[in-house]
Amino acid sequence: MINPAYHQAEFLISAATLKGLPPEQGREVAFAGRSNAGKSSAINTLCRQRALARTSKTPGRTQLINFFALDDTRRLVDLPGYGYAKVPEAMRRRWGQLMSAYLAQRACLRGLVLVMDIRHPLTPHDWQMIGWAHARQLPLHVLLTKSDKLKRGPMMDTVRRVARALGDDGVTATVQPFSALKKQGVEDVHGVLDCWLFDDTDGAADGGG
Numbered sequence: 001m002i003n004p005a006y007h008q009a010e011f012l013i014s015a016a017t018l019k020g021l022p023p024e025q026g027r028e029v030a031f032a033g034r035s036n037a038g039k040s041s042a043i044n045t046l047c048r049q050r051a052l053a054r055t056s057k058t059p060g061r062t063q064l065i066n067f068f069a070l071d072d073t074r075r076l077v078d079l080p081g082y083g084y085a086k087v088p089e090a091m092r093r094r095w096g097q098l099m100s101a102y103l104a105q106r107a108c109l110r111g112l113v114l115v116m117d118i119r120h121p122l123t124p125h126d127w128q129m130i131g132w133a134h135a136r137q138l139p140l141h142v143l144l145t146k147s148d149k150l151k152r153g154p155m156m157d158t159v160r161r162v163a164r165a166l167g168d169d170g171v172t173a174t175v176q177p178f179s180a181l182k183k184q185g186v187e188d189v190h191g192v193l194d195c196w197l198f199d200d201t202d203g204a205a206d207g208g209g
């Protein structure tokens with residue numbers, strides 16, 4: 001059973017700078033990935049909404065952090081995409097500063113979902129995101145999306161290969177195939193998100209004081 005909160009997700013705010021972030025209350029989970037990897041499609045699929053996070057065929061235009069509220073205390077965050085060749089150097093630098101600061105400083109951030117096209121995993125920018133998450137021991141879950149593009153054998157080979165590459169690098173992460181198109185792997189992601197956003201059994205304070 002999928003938590004109905006996802007279905008009720010609503011756009012909250014877009015932030016272009018750290019100053020524009022919503023207050024540090026409750027919990028949030030961020031989605032990162034290169035432009036066109038399928039991040040917005042994944043968020044829409046997970047929330048069972050068609051156009052919550054806009055999906056686009058012309059990537060690289062926006063550098064906004066988009067917040068979606070599940071309820072008063074829980075948010076999904078669509079981070080600006082990266083790796084788009086035509087982005088000017090100054091914009092790329094600005095992206096790096098914004099991402100590294102957000103990932104390092106955002107205390108209510110409970111986990112990072114890294115979305116990678118299963119046909120093009122682990123680009124240098126992906127490793128950068130992984131490094132920033134690892135630096136603060138932020139839980140990491142990898143979605144190898146567009147899994148509908150591969151047959152089952154190559155799909156599972158890629159899942160194992162990515163998991164091994166992360167492990168070899170000393171990174172703790174869970175890895176799964178996902179398809180927004182075929183709705184594959186949706187329940188697995190929800191299991192992870194529920195744990196990060198809704199689970200109270202770890203005794204972690206929820207900013208309630």
Ligand SMILES: Nc1nc2c(ncn2[C@@H]2O[C@H](COP(=O)(O)OP(=O)(O)O)[C@@H](O)[C@H]2O)c(=O)[nH]1
Nearest residue numbers: 035036037038039040041055056146179180181
């Ligand atoms: N075949 C397939 N295409 C997908 C999937 N997810 C996203 N796409 C397509 O990939 C393109 C980029 O998706 P989008 O969600 O906008 O990527 P974003 O830039 O990471 O937010 C769009 O044309 C989507 O329709 C998927 O699971 N399977």
Ligand SMILES: [Mg+2]
Nearest residue numbers: 039040054055
């Ligand atoms: Mg997007």
